[in-house]
Structure formats: C-alpha cells, structure tokens
Amino acid sequence: MAKLILIDGSSYLYRAFHALPPLSNAHGEPTGALFGVVNMLRATLKAKPDYLAFVSDAPGPTFRDTLYAQYKANRPPMPDDLRAQVEPMLAIVGALGFPILRVPGVEADDVIGTLAVQAQALGIEVLVSTSDKDMAQLVSPHVTLVNTMSNTVMDSAGVMEKFGVRPEQIIDFLALTGDTVDNVPGVPKCGPKTAAKWLAEYHTLDGVIANADKIGGKIGESLREALPRLPLSRELVTIKIDVPLEFGPTDLAQRDADTAQLRELYARYEFKAALKDLDSAEQATGIVEQQAGEARAVEPAVLSGPVAVIDAALSAPGDYELVTTQAQVNAWLERLHRAELIAFDTETTSIDAMRADIVGISFAVEAGKACYIPLGHDYPGVPNQLDRDEVLRALKPIFEDPARPKLGQHAKYDINILSNYGIVVQGLKHDSMLESYVWNATATRHDMDSLAKKYLGYETIRYEQVAGKGARQISFSQVDLDTACRYAAEDADITLRLHLALWPKLDSVPALRKVYEEIEIPLVPVLAAMEQRGVLIDGDVLRRQSQQLGKRMLELQQQAHAVAGHEFNLDSPKQLQAVLFDELGLQAKLKTPTGQPSTNEEALEAIADTHELPRLILDYRSLAKLRSTYTDKLSSIVNPRTGRVHTSYHQGSVATGRISSSDPNLQNIPVRTEEGRRIRQAFIAPPGWQVLAADYSQIELRIMAHLSGDEGLLRAFHSGGDVHRATAAEVFGVPPEDITTNQRRAAKAINFGLMYGMSAFGLARQLGVDRGEASDYMGRYFSRYPGVRAFMDATREQAHRDGYVETIFGRRLYLENLTSRNQGLRQGAERAAVNAPMQGSAADIIKRAMIAVAAWLKGRDDAHMLMQVHDELVFEVRADAIDEVRAAVVERMSGAAELAVPLLVDVGVGANWDEAH
Known part of the structure; x- marks a missing residue:
C-alpha cells in the first residue's frame, strides 16, 4: 500500500523551539528549533514515503477567527528567536524536495485532515507527523499519528490509551475539556478523566448534553452552565476534512533535492551531521537505485514502530543473478532438480491473472541467493532474451512434479499465471502469506512488503520504485533487466526467508500446523481452479435488469x-x-x-x-x-478469451478464516431483496448443463449447539424439525404447533443474535418491542438453554486468559481491546470472542468440504465447482450427471466435520443461480 506522510510544520516548529536548548551558530543566529525540525525531516525521508508534504499555517485570519473572535486570543506573539527561524526552515524544507502547503483561511490541521481523508479513499496509508492532540480525531485504521521527537506512534488503541476515548469521540472530548492554549471554551473544571467518563456513559457530546440534568454536584452545574457554548466549542475543535484544494495526495511526490542550496544552508547553520549525510549521498554510486548485491540498510522504523529481527542472517542483502544465457538456464535447472524446496515468483503485465502475460520468473533455493529469468521485456534496445516457450517447456516438468516441494507468496496468483501457458503447478508445499495468516491473522497485513518488515526487519524494493506510479507507471515488461532482476529475484528470495522465519512458529503449535497443512495449503489449487474456470454470465439479462433498475x-x-x-x-x-x-x-x-x-x-x-x-x-x-x-x-x-467472469478469491483477508472475493465481489450480492436475488438470474449454465447450489443449513447455530453441548439445543436439532419453532416453544412455554409467527421470529432473532453478542437493547430494536420485554425473552432463553450461557461465559474467560479463541479445528482468532479501559470497546471484543469460534469453524468446515469435493471431481469433465459464497458452493454440472454429483456433494459437505448434531445441506438445481438457490 502506498504511503503518504503529512508533517504538521507549525506544531513541530513550536515543539522543537520549546524542547531544545537555545542553540545558535557562529553568527549568533538562533538554530535550536531549526535543528529539531531538520532532524525530523531527514528521518521522514529515510522512511521512503510515496508521497509527502510539509503543511504550515498561512498568514492571516482563518474561518475560526470569524466564528469566535477570542479564538487563540490568549496566545502570546511568536518569540523573535523563533520567528527568525521560520524562513530558514521553509528554505531547507523546499531544498529537500518537500512540497510546502500553506492554504489561506484555514489552519494546517484542516489541510492535513482533508488530504488524509482523500488519501484513505485512494487506498493510501497516511502517517501524520505531529505533536498536536487535536489530530487524534483523524486516527483510523489507515491514519496513524507519529511524533518523531518522542519516537511514539499513536493508532486507535493509542488514542484510547492516552485519552480514554475512541478517535471518533475526540472532537466531543476536546469540546468538553476546552483548550486554554487556543482559548476554546469548554466545561469549567471538566478534565480529561471526567470527559472520558461522560463519553463512555453517554457516547457523544449530544448524549452528554441530553443527560446534563442527570449529572450532579458542582461539575454538573458547570456542565449545565456551559451548554450554550458547547456547539461552538465543538465546531472550533473540529478539523475540516473538506477544504477545497487545488492538489490531491498523489500530487505530493518528493521533488529532486537542491543539494547546492542544502549545502549552503547546512553550512550556514552548522548542521554537521546533515552535511556529512549529504556528502555521503553525493559520493554514492546510486541514491535511489542500488547495484545488485549491494547492502541495503534497514532504517530504524521511526514512522512505523519497532521491527523485531528474528535472525540477522535473514536480514542481510541478497546475491541475485540475471539469467540470460542457455548455460545459466541449464545451471539453474540443475539446482532446481537438486533443491529440497523451490521458492518461485512470476512477473507479469497485469494483476489480473486471467488476462496477464508473463514477463519473467524468479527462483530461490537457498536464502540470500536467487535468480531472475526475463522472458518478455519489450522496451527499446532490450538485449536478446531467452525463448519464452523453450524456457517454460524446460520448467514444466519441475512445476508439474508433485514430489518436488514448492513455495510461493500468494502462490495462487502464480499458479494461475502459469496455467495460461499450459503448466499445471503441483506440489505446492508452502505459502508464506498463508503461514503468516494462520500464525496470527491480525498481527499484520500479509503482503510481502509488510511481512518482510515485521518478521525479517527487511525493507523490500517497492514496485513503484522500479515501475513508477500513477499515470507515469510503466508495465513491468518495460523495466530494464538489471532493475527487474533486483526486484524480481528479491521476491523469490524474501519468500524463502519468510518461510524460514515463519515455519518454525507454525511447526511448534500442532493445531495451527494442522490448519495450515490440511486446510489452507490444499485449498490453494482448489481456489485457483475455480478462478480459472470462471462463471458464465447472460449479458442480455443484465442489460434488462439495468434498465429496470434505472426505471425504478x-x-x-x-x-x-x-x-x-x-x-x-x-x-x-x-x-x-x-x-x-x-x-x-x-x-x-x-x-x-x-x-x-x-x-x-x-x-x-x-x-x-x-x-x-x-x-x-x-x-x-x-x-x-x-x-x-x-x-x-x-x-x-467478461474475459474476452474465455467468455466468462473470473472473480478473485482471498484466503488471507478475513481474520475468522472466511474466504472473500473481489472483481466481482460475489459475497455482497444481496439475497434478502427481490432485486438482489434477480441478479443471480444472470449467472447461468451453458446449453446442456445446469447450475447446482449446495448450502449449509443454519451451520453457525449447529456449531453453537456442538460447542455448547446444551441438551435442549442438541435435542432441537436432532428432532429434525424447525429449530426456531422448537426454540420458541421452549422460550414461550407453549406447544410447537401453537407458536405464532411473531414468536418464531423472536426465537430466530435470539438464536442468531446471541452468536453476534446481541444485547437486550439490540433485540428490542430488531423486534420492535420494549427493552424490558426483550430482556425477558433472553432471560427465558438462557433458563431453557443454560449450556449456551455457560459456553459464552467460558469463551469470554478463555479470550481474556489467552488473548485468543479457537475454532473446532484449532485455528486461533486473536482479539484486540479485550483489556481496554473503555467498556464499549471491551464488550465489543468479548462479543467478537463469542462469535469467532462459530464463524471461524464454519469457514473451516466449508474449506474442508471444498477440498473433499474437488478431490472427488478431479479428472471429471462433467462437473466444475465455480463459486463459494458464505456457506454455499455453486457448481456447473452436465445435465446427465446431476443426480450423481448432487449425492457426492451432499455426502462430502455433510462429512466435512463431525458435530454433535447433523450437518445438513440444502441443494437446488436450475438453469441459473437464482433457480438453483
């Protein structure tokens, strides 16, 4: 993911001025604040962001001065020694190549807030370099605050730890406490602890205002007296995120540094370390691009937190070979034949595996050494390359040998690429992405760059560094061979190194090793085959539906x-x-x-x-x-080559183990609305074939019965009747045949709601009854199903004890916020802890079913597994094989787990997915 660093220049200038001693140069010019800011800027550049900007307040009033004439009225004028350092600071910032942003009418905070929101929408990670507490309101999963002077990082958990409120509550928190520095009126005598307490209880400022009469004592009187001022306070502390700007995040690339001006400025202000770095950089043979085999220093993670290096040998620079002659190919073929494990990676023209052409392939068989074989570079003057088809023909027996273990990073993509050239990869033994995912799904992202940084302490070459970015990005086929070799061979090498770091962890926990070896790795070729097959779409049906939707x-x-x-x-x-x-x-x-x-x-x-x-x-x-x-x-x-739509399935994206999909996202097609269901009519079978859909019946509720061992719930499922009607009979104390529609609906809401931690308030809202009645329903439920409550309590206890819960098969599901001081966050984590074993076990079960069904289908040409959507598998089956396939699918799906209750499968058949569902 691309990274944008936004530096709050005004904040750092003041912070450096007050934090550092009053330094000066030989001419008596003050340099203390300047020294602090320059060091911070140099640290920022070492983090190699994709985009960056130095944001400073523009001269003149802002809209807040118009709102409140006394805004910042108490601030003393800028000290002369500090004012003298502003212009030199801006000169150095500009000479370093930072874009400098100063927007009249708003503050630096507002520019940063607007850019942060815009960057998130573009999928860009944002780091805001600041010491301003107001910025905490911007924190989100993709916006983090960094204080390079104290070397601290603040994410959502950090906001909660420091302020006692969530990032989305910071605005209301600041409105209540006020700000003496900026002269923002708050509630007199309301400190941070009081504000956090009120927001924990009433959630928002509006909630506090609405309940002001319930707060006693003098602080309550202060609150009620301050009520007329609080909306203004909230507006003053709210960072604008919609400032009209003439530039966007992707316009903020670093410009080339003006080394001559930097040298002059550093010399004048006597920044000796900065001068030394400048000299070293100018003497280096390459500043941005490095020669093959050259050491790449791993900078301290000033902006991203500390990195734990597991083994220094796994962080060393690699030795990479560009393979351009047949003799080199033969030598590597010999190495591959002798290798105990082959790490491989492909370079292509597109991230869409079904449309991409192969550009080259890389291999590693020992850590630190790898090769790149270019097969399709096409820039002007490219040296003669090896014959692509001949090289792939030579590699085909190796790739297709199931006895020759192979390793990839997100290997499914590479398997699909090679399938375009008639190579059916077999013998996939390991996938570093899945090793990380099974070890701890929430510890980090599972892309190579993130994994290398976390588990190896290694900074990888980014794709943008070799191919550019934005509108100027070139295809990998246009990257010169030497640069391509450094990038591509590193991919294979780092994949192997990651395996060497992660496999011992998995191997030390038998349950996790089993999940990895028996579920995740065998699933890779199954998903690859589904993606390759694709699904047939009726374009005429879609066009008619678009017209109908437009009319509606x-x-x-x-x-x-x-x-x-x-x-x-x-x-x-x-x-x-x-x-x-x-x-x-x-x-x-x-x-x-x-x-x-x-x-x-x-x-x-x-x-x-x-x-x-x-x-x-x-x-x-x-x-x-x-x-x-x-x-x-x-x-x-629709792929023009196959005439089908090919989704991409993702194994490593959902913490509970669920599979997700994209382009198109099949999981999000609605089934509860008529319009959503009709879209499934466009998913069709070819002539002579039919669509078969097999769906687990109430699988998570059945898993609840299995895990809780509750006798009443087990009995309800073993009876073979309507489990919601049976639950309603227990809760309301009437015979099943006398249960009303509303009573069954209430029982269903409780059955499913409990698995997601629904409270009495949530149940009341869903059923349209008062909270007392909903609480009574839940009380009756637990009295009839005491095993369910015991399971929920035990699961919460395990989560607090271990930091994770487990599925039936041993997959660990780690949970954040279990120890949070915020009651809302803590209860949310506990609700997730109760649900995760059910949802995670359901994910494991359908994955096991897919593996079993795929094994049965292997070699057949009359049936293909096309889609996996939640608890459903969808197949394309030749009409004369429907009965046989239906029976085999039901048998294998039902047998994917041994539960204490029957694992039932509903099957439908039709000309399209809607008919079969």
Missing part, C-alpha cells in the same frame, strides 16, 4: 421530490442534509466528523421510522449500488 430509481427519485415538495439531487449529501434537517426538521441521530448531520446509510436507518423520505433515499441508494456494482459492471469484466 427514477420512480423513487420522483417520489422523493414529491415528499420534499421540490426537486433536489438525491446523490448530494449537502442537498439531502438541507432537505432532511433544515426543511423537514428531522432530528439527526449521527454526525459527521465536522459536526454536521450525517446522511450515510447508518444515519438514515436511524431516522427511517420518523419520516418516509429517509427510507426512499435508502431504497434509491440500494438500487444504485446494485446497478453500478453488478448489472452495469459484470458484462464489462
């Missing part, structure tokens, strides 16, 4: 206009905000980070029962999403 969207648009009394843009949050909250006067339940009424899906759902317009908007958005994501898009991604 227009109708909803007209209804919304009629309800509002005038036309407005349903896709404009600003216009929708005005209609709902200004014109109709609806009470907003959720706010945006800037304190404005939110119009996102959650916010509209919260007010959907108060007026008909929010529901119309939700229905309109649902149809718009179906149209843009599926009915308009699916036909455009």
